[in-house]
Amino acid sequence: MFQDTDKFYYQHCLAYHVKREGGYQIAQLRNMNELRGGLLIEGLENINNMEEAMKAKLKKKHHIKHLHLRWTDKVDGCKHDVGEQVLEALQPHPNLNYLTIEGYMGSISPSWLMTLALQNLQSIFLDKCRNWARLPSALGLLPSLKKLILVDIDNITIEGDDFMIEMFPSLELLELRKAIVSFEGMSSLLSSSSSSLTTQGRRKLFPCLQQLIVEECDGVNGLPWSMLSALGKLEIIASHGLQGQMPRCFQNLISLSELYIQELKIETSAIGTQQQQGLLPNLRKIDIACCENISFMQGLLLGVPSLEKLTIYRCSPVSLPALGHLSFLTDISLEEVEVRVEEDLTPAFPSLCTLHLMKASVLFQNLSSSVTTQNHNCFPKLTALRIRECDQVNGLHWPLFSALQYLFLINSPGVDHQLPGCLHGLSSLLTLDLTGAKIKALSVEVMVTLHALQYLHLQNCNELISMDGLQALPSLKQLFIVACPKFRSWCTEEKTEHGISLPNLHQMYIHSCEGLESLPAWLPHFPSLESLHILNCPKFHSLPEGGLPSSLLKLDIIECDQGLMERCLQEGSLEWLMIQQIPGRNYIY
Numbered sequence: 001m002f003q004d005t006d007k008f009y010y011q012h013c014l015a016y017h018v019k020r021e022g023g024y025q026i027a028q029l030r031n032m033n034e035l036r037g038g039l040l041i042e043g044l045e046n047i048n049n050m051e052e053a054m055k056a057k058l059k060k061k062h063h064i065k066h067l068h069l070r071w072t073d074k075v076d077g078c079k080h081d082v083g084e085q086v087l088e089a090l091q092p093h094p095n096l097n098y099l100t101i102e103g104y105m106g107s108i109s110p111s112w113l114m115t116l117a118l119q120n121l122q123s124i125f126l127d128k129c130r131n132w133a134r135l136p137s138a139l140g141l142l143p144s145l146k147k148l149i150l151v152d153i154d155n156i157t158i159e160g161d162d163f164m165i166e167m168f169p170s171l172e173l174l175e176l177r178k179a180i181v182s183f184e185g186m187s188s189l190l191s192s193s194s195s196s197l198t199t200q201g202r203r204k205l206f207p208c209l210q211q212l213i214v215e216e217c218d219g220v221n222g223l224p225w226s227m228l229s230a231l232g233k234l235e236i237i238a239s240h241g242l243q244g245q246m247p248r249c250f251q252n253l254i255s256l257s258e259l260y261i262q263e264l265k266i267e268t269s270a271i272g273t274q275q276q277q278g279l280l281p282n283l284r285k286i287d288i289a290c291c292e293n294i295s296f297m298q299g300l301l302l303g304v305p306s307l308e309k310l311t312i313y314r315c316s317p318v319s320l321p322a323l324g325h326l327s328f329l330t331d332i333s334l335e336e337v338e339v340r341v342e343e344d345l346t347p348a349f350p351s352l353c354t355l356h357l358m359k360a361s362v363l364f365q366n367l368s369s370s371v372t373t374q375n376h377n378c379f380p381k382l383t384a385l386r387i388r389e390c391d392q393v394n395g396l397h398w399p400l401f402s403a404l405q406y407l408f409l410i411n412s413p414g415v416d417h418q419l420p421g422c423l424h425g426l427s428s429l430l431t432l433d434l435t436g437a438k439i440k441a442l443s444v445e446v447m448v449t450l451h452a453l454q455y456l457h458l459q460n461c462n463e464l465i466s467m468d469g470l471q472a473l474p475s476l477k478q479l480f481i482v483a484c485p486k487f488r489s490w491c492t493e494e495k496t497e498h499g500i501s502l503p504n505l506h507q508m509y510i511h512s513c514e515g516l517e518s519l520p521a522w523l524p525h526f527p528s529l530e531s532l533h534i535l536n537c538p539k540f541h542s543l544p545e546g547g548l549p550s551s552l553l554k555l556d557i558i559e560c561d562q563g564l565m566e567r568c569l570q571e572g573s574l575e576w577l578m579i580q581q582i583p584g585r586n587y588i589y
Contacts, residue, residue: 013038013066018046027055038066044086044103045071053089062093071103080105080131094118097144100125107131114138123147130154140167149175155219157182166204174206175213176220180241183222206230214239225249231256238263247279256280262289280304289313301326308351312337324349324378334360341395348377354384357393362414364395377402383428390414398422404429405452411436411460420446431455438463444491447472454504459483465515467491471501479505483512490520507531518542524549534560547578555579557587565589 014035018026026047029035039061047053058067069090071083084106091112092099097120104126112118114136122144126132130153137159139145148171150156158181160167205227212234214220219241231253236242242249243264250256259280283304290313301307301323309331312318317338323329329349333356341364377400384406387393393414404426409415415422416438423432424446432453440463447453447469454475458464459482466489470479481487491501506528510516516537523529524546532548533556534540541561548555557568567575568587579585 013040015040015042018043020046025055026053029056029058033057033060034063035061036063036065038068038098039064040068040070041090042068042070042072044069044090045083047082047086049082050085050089053086056090058090058092060093062095064093064096066098066100067092067096068100068102069104070100071105080107084108084110088112092118095120097121098123098125100127101129102127104129105131107133109134109136116141118142120144123149125149125151126153127151128153132156134159137161137164137167140164142170144170146170147173147175149173149177150179150181151175151177153179153181155180155182157184160205166207168206168209169204170208171206172208172210173213174209174211176217177213177215179217180219181217181221182219183224203227211235213237214242217241220245223249226252228252229254233258233260235260236262236264240264250279253280255282257282258285259283260287260289261291262287264291281306283307285309287311287313288315291315309333311335327351330354332356334358336360339363349379350381352379352382354386355379355382356386356388357390358386358388360390361392362387362390362394362396363392364397379403384408386410387412387415393418396422399425402426402428406431408433409435409437413438423450425449427451429453431457433457433459434461435459437461440464441466442469444469444472451475454478456480457482462486465489474503476502476505478507478509480509481511481513482509485512485514487513488515488517502526504528509533509535510537511535513537514539516540519544521545527551530554532556534558536560540564543575543578548582550581552582554584555582555586559589562589 014037016029016039018024018041026041029041041056058064069087083104087101087104087106088110091110094117096118099118099121109132115138119142121142123146124139125147126149128151132153133155134157139148140158140161141164145168148168156179205224207227208230209228210230210232212228212231214235215237217239220239221241223245225245229252232255234253234256236246237260246264283306286304286307286309288311305326306328307326308328310323310326310329311333313335315337317340318334320339320341323332328351330351331354332352335356335358338361339357379400380403382401382403385401385404386408388408388410390412391414393412396415396418398418402425405428407423407426407429409419410433419434419437419439420442423429427449429450430452432450432455434457436459439461450473452475453473454477456473456476456478457480459480461484464484464487467481467487468489468491471491501522505526508529508531510533512535514537517539518541521544523544526549529549529551531554532552535556536559538559539561540557541564543564557565564575565587567573568579570576
């Protein structure tokens with residue numbers, strides 16, 4: 001219950017639930033004219049008539065910037081005509097910036113939305129107003145309106161004004177979700193017989209619209225696509241009401257830079273190949289998900305040379321060579337699709353930096369001899385390759401990826417048979433992450449070619465036994481071995497032909513390696529090691545006889561052999577003497 005005291009007047013955001021019992025009526029707000037910030041009024045179905053609603057005196061609350069009006073009971077307890085009267089009586093002050101109306105079951109707009117009274121209004125959000133029939137043309141004339149969001153509305157028409165040259169002059173975001181929306185009143189302005197040809201040529205609808213989102217809309221009719229030349233981002237998700245308009249609707253979207261399409265089936269005959277050329281001249285990013293037929297998109301891409309990022313998820317098979325003409329493409333992500341590379345990879349991908357394959361089936365077939373030689377590098381700038389959860393990867397020719405700096409092979413049985421040999425010669429590689437790989441060892445013959453490798457992460461490699469090639473990594477800075485239960489053997493050679501092993505290693509992290517019993521004997525000679533962590537290795541029972549590196553600043557030995565842990569705590573023991581000079585040490589059993 002609210003009391004008429006000043007302590008309630010100055011709130012940044014106030015939520016008030018109207019109830020039928022005494023002390024909770026809407027009239028409790030009548031004297032709170034100094035309320036500031038946001039005001040949420042819910043339970044509006046508990047107001048009986050217009051006279052009662054007017055007692056809130058919202059029009060006098062000139063400091064309110066956000067107003068949220070909510071009907072929470074949409075059963076027959078609230079008659080639609082009463083709801084219309086209540087909304088009419090809750091007219092806000094002209095200073096309002098943000099208006100949300102939720103659960104309104106009336107069919108008509110209040111008179112204060114049919115005028116230009118709310119000159120400062122920047123955002124309108126209508127949610128679950130299922131019976132609302134028409135949005136008045138006056139909304140399209142509000143000079144400050146930047147966002148219009150319509151959610152869960154059965155059938156609503158956005159009206160136009162035959163006498164106005166410009167509609168929705170400042171609108172930047174139009175969002176339609178679970179709605180059936182008609183722009184017939186707006187599209188008629190483009191062909192109105194009452195308008196002269198000169199007026200039609202100067203008419204502007206949504207001249208500043210930057211983002212359009214249409215999600216789960218069964219009907220979207222009359223949207224004036226030809227006037228959306230400023231549109232920068234378009235999202236169409238499971239909206240069958242737009243299927244017949246695509247891709248024809250793209251023809252005038254000359255500023256579009258991002259396009260997201262999900263769960264649509266688009267007819268390839270909707271637009272001819274000739275018309276596709278240069279269709280979206282400024283498009284930089286495309287995301288396509290769960291579309292039954294994307295052959296239209298492959299044709300569309302022929303006219304989008306500016307494309308930089310492409311993501312395809314759960315769609316029909318993708319031909320990688322068909323994308324090779326996109327000379328500015330820097331990022332490709334293919335998830336749950338079949339990727340085909342047959343016969344030829346020309347033209348190359350001169351700008352591609354990142355390739356991400358997830359749950360994909362990858363098939364390289366019948367590559368020509370020119371492609372499989374170093375003289376024809378189809379991916380000259382590919383620096384990052386991520387293969388995640390791919391069961392089938394056949395014919396992948398690793399010499400094509402000689403520029404790789406970041407390689408992630410994660411839970412991908414389709415690559416296991418190529419490891420570790422496929423790593424040979426990746427001399428630019430900086431980061432290597434092998435997760436769930438079925439490898440027994442990382443041999444010297446392979447590791448010696450990874451001159452630049454700085455970060456090595458091995459996790460859930462259940463068959464890994466040995467790290468014999470570790471000493472051949474002169475640039476390695478961080479080593480992580482996690483959940484490799486059979487791992488137990490280090491390389492035995494302290495030095496390589498190039499000098500001391502691992503001269504730059506500064507962090508070692510070993511976790512949940514049940515078979516590990518000790519560290520390499522030459523560990524004391526690591527000149528840069530600063531951090532050493534051994535966790536949950538129950539058989540790990542001893543430290544190197546030669547001690548630990550003098551450079552070590554942090555040591556963690558946690559949940560390892562109980563005897564070792566006790567000796568670390570026993571003053572005067574060999575292990576106790578080894579670790580005393582380390583500033584940060586932690587050993588817990």
